[in-house]
Amino acid sequence: MSDTRDKFELNENGIPNFDRLPLRKGDPMLAAWGLYGDNDELGTLNRLTDARVAAAARSEIRTGIRVSMNWPLNAQEKGSFFNRRLFHQEMFAKPPRTVNDDIWTFNSQCSSQWDGLRHFGYQKERKFYNGVTMDDIHACDVETGEKSTVNGIQAWAEKGIVGRGVLVDYNSWRLAQGYDEKINVADAFATTPISAADLKACLAAQGTEVRFGDVLLVRSGWMAAHASKTEAEIKALQAEFSQHRFVGLEQSEEMLRWIWESFSAVAGDQPSLECWPTQKDWSLHEVLLSGWGCPIGELFHLEKLAEECRRLNRWSFFVASEPCNVEGGVASPPNILAIF
Structure with a gap:
């Protein structure tokens, strides 16, 4: 951080002010490349310092109650959104011993997931976090045959995504404003933007x-709407690959400013954290993943968590997530718990 402080003017939280982005002339929209060094692969997870994690544990772990946010890996066993390969398990016995093994094959984004830094680049510039290119990612050493691991998910597995989490139960708040539940279900499968102002209003109400x-978790209502639909309805929606429409965070400067100034990672319960398709000529994925190195969580199962938060009248908790240690991985199941 000493080199960073010499190069960039930092505020009390140890980051440049939003209005100073991009940090370097010629870098893409709002990029923070170089903030933690040219070879950094943690991005906003650098905000999860040991001191900050320890403070979160002291303040948030009070009862020991644990709630999983992992949707089953086979939750979409008959079809998926974005046409991703489904989870498949092959189990087999190993006689004469009383022993079983199994083999799993699946797309790392077919269920609850963290999008990693190899997933989504700046589309116009064709670059990923810290200026990494497609050639860098797909490179293979001619002599050793070793594949590149730059910006791989393994960097996040070393210490995990651990700290204080906050749930914005937007779906419950929205219904409390007088929205009809049937309209709410329909809006979950439409390009319905959730504004930063509404998320802040929900937090204030809570x-x-x-x-x-903090790790931001937004319950949009998509998962609840999904559960209310028939198998035939879901299958029809999944088949509309080129026409997917989802509720999600709005593409706006206000949203980006709030995330930059507040969070180490962001996640939601829908297939795309942001409203889909994007309503701008840019997407949140570009800025969050490739500009800042900010993990994006999708398809998190937040229903039980919302129930527990309402029961306790408390929407903050300790989060412990351990992405899979796959060198060069693009994404990973979150393996995530909320601990109260």
């Missing part, structure tokens, strides 16, 4: 304070 470095 009485939830945001602290710098």
Whole structure:
């Protein structure tokens, strides 16, 4: 950080102000490349310092109650959105011993997932976090045959995504404003933007304070809407690959400013964290993943978590997530728990 402080003017949270982005002339929209060094692969996870994690554990772990946010890997066993390969398990016995093994094959984004830094680049510039190119990612050493691991998910597996989490139960708040539940279900499968102003209003109604470095979790209502539909309805929606429409975070400067100034990672319960398709000529995926190195979580199962938060009248908790240690991995199941 000493080199970073010499190069960039940082605020009290140890980051440049939003209005100073991009940090270097010629870099893409709002990029923070070089903030933690040219070879950094943690991005906003650098905000999860040991001190910040320890403070979160002290303040948030009170009862020991644990709630999983992992949708089953086979939750979409008959079809998936974005035409991703489904989870398949092959189990077999190993006689004469009383022993079983199994083999799993699946797309790392067919269920709950963290999008990693290899997933989505700046589309116009064709570059990923810290200026990494497609050639860099797909490179293979001619002599050794070793494949490149730059920006791979293994960098996040070393220490995990661990700290204070906050749930914005937007779906419950929206219904409390008088929205009809049937309309809410329909909007989940439409390009329905969720504004930063509404997320902040929901947090205020919950009485939830945001602290710098938190992990943001947004319950949009998509998962609840999905559960209310018939198998035939879901199959028809999945078949519309080129016409997918989902509720999600709006593409706006206000949303980006709020995320930059507040969070270490962001996640939601829908197939695309942001409303899909994007309503701008850019997407949140570009800025969050490739500009800032900010993990994006999708298809998190937040229904039980919302129930527990309402029961406790408390929407903050300790988060422990361990992405899979796959060198050069693009994405990973989150393996995530909320601990109260």
